[in-house]
Amino acid sequence: MPEDRVDIRQDVVFGTGGGRELRCDVYTPPGEDRARPAVLLIHGGGWRQGDKTQLRGYGILLGRAGYVCVVSEYRLVGESAWPAQVHDVKAALRWTRAHAEELGVDPERIALEGNSAGAHIVLFAAGTVNVPEYEGEGGNPGVSTHVGAVIAIYPPTRFHFGERQHGAVPIEALSDDPTAELADAASPVTTASPDYPPTMLVHGTADAVVPVSASFLMYDILTTHKVPTELHVYAEQPHGFDADPRFGRRTADLMTLFLERYLKETEVAAANV
Numbered sequence: 001m002p003e004d005r006v007d008i009r010q011d012v013v014f015g016t017g018g019g020r021e022l023r024c025d026v027y028t029p030p031g032e033d034r035a036r037p038a039v040l041l042i043h044g045g046g047w048r049q050g051d052k053t054q055l056r057g058y059g060i061l062l063g064r065a066g067y068v069c070v071v072s073e074y075r076l077v078g079e080s081a082w083p084a085q086v087h088d089v090k091a092a093l094r095w096t097r098a099h100a101e102e103l104g105v106d107p108e109r110i111a112l113e114g115n116s117a118g119a120h121i122v123l124f125a126a127g128t129v130n131v132p133e134y135e136g137e138g139g140n141p142g143v144s145t146h147v148g149a150v151i152a153i154y155p156p157t158r159f160h161f162g163e164r165q166h167g168a169v170p171i172e173a174l175s176d177d178p179t180a181e182l183a184d185a186a187s188p189v190t191t192a193s194p195d196y197p198p199t200m201l202v203h204g205t206a207d208a209v210v211p212v213s214a215s216f217l218m219y220d221i222l223t224t225h226k227v228p229t230e231l232h233v234y235a236e237q238p239h240g241f242d243a244d245p246r247f248g249r250r251t252a253d254l255m256t257l258f259l260e261r262y263l264k265e266t267e268v269a270a271a272n273v
Contacts, residue, residue: 005030006063014072015091015139018080022088022138024095025052026103027059027069037109037263038068038100039151039255040093044116044240047077047085047174055115057245061252067259068105070096074121082174082186085117087136089125093147094140109263111149111197113255116210116239119155120188123218126150126199127191146197149262151255153202154239156210157218159183167217169210192221198228198262202251204237230258 007028013021029036039062043054052071059069074088093110100107114122128134129146160168161180171183184190199222203215215231222229232254234241242248 004064006060008059014070014095015088017075017084017088017091017136017138022073022075022091023052024070024072024092025056025059027063027071028104029063029066029068033066034104035106035109036066036068036104037111037259038070038096038103038105039111039113039259040089040096040122040147041069041071042074042089042112042114042118042122043071044114044118045076047082047117047120049076050117055118057248058113058252058255061249062255065252065256067256068103070103077174077176081177082182083134084136085121086125086128086134087138089121090135090145091138091140093125093145094138094143097145098140098143106265108148109265110147111151111259111263112147113151113153114155115153115242117156119152120157122150123152123155123157123188123199124186124191126197127188127193129195149198149200149259151200151202151258152215152218153242153251154204154207154210155188155201155214155218157214158187158189167211167213169214189218189221192218192225192227194225194227196222196225196227198258199230200254200258201229201231202234202242202254203231204234204239204241206236207239209239228262 072092112122158168159171171178
């Protein structure tokens with residue numbers, strides 16, 4: 001195998017949800033190093049479509065940079081209503097931590113990354129650690145779902161029901177049974193606290209799907225809580241702009257720099273390398 005080639009294992013079962021198996025793809029960096037940092041990547045698609053193959057490019061780019069990447073599926077809204085999606089992401093996170101030795105991962109250096117709807121889910125998951133309502137089942141009960149960092153690319157951070165609100169998208173996008181209470185409860189901005197992990201937000205100013213103000217809103221709330229947070233804004237770029245390889249590679253570079261700073265090597269990990 002070429003020295004710089006990332007190994008890809010597809011359709012690995014990480015848990016169950018809605019009475020069926022849930023699967024992920026695992027991207028392992030070249031070499032035999034152990035106790036590497038890991039990133040769980042979650043795809044977008046408006047909560048109603050999309051699949052894990054959408055983030056293959058980031059799996060390879062981050063894998064080449066030395067990160068074990070777990071690219072996970074989750075039940076879409078047409079199959080199971082919210083919060084099943086966050087349940088499935090947390091099940092994938094528990095599986096990654098429970099299988100850290102097998103995967104060559106340091107269980108204390110795991111981050112979340114998501115695009116669009118996936119970005120909403122990872123932001124929500126990062127702010128609801130040990131909240132039973134959102135932990136779900138899906139396997140490996142009792143394993144913590146804390147993360148060392150979270151990256152959200154053009155994320156919905158706030159929902160509205162009825163009259164449009166600043167930085168919000170309609171709750172009807174997430175739910176077929178929308179209410180004002182659900183709009184508030186499913187908004188990542190409501191989960192922000194001083195315990196929130198370091199966060200990186202990325203957005204384009206020409207986004208007509210999720211307003212760029214959504215990222216500014218999350219940034220303002222997190223910095224108010226003194227959470228290390230950075231926001232990267234690209235002029236005149238639409239939703240999904242990182243599908244362009246030029247922006248995709250640059251965004252991956254931003255991710256690796258951010259993760260190098262906040263997924264710091266632990267003494268245990270250093271001893272096992």
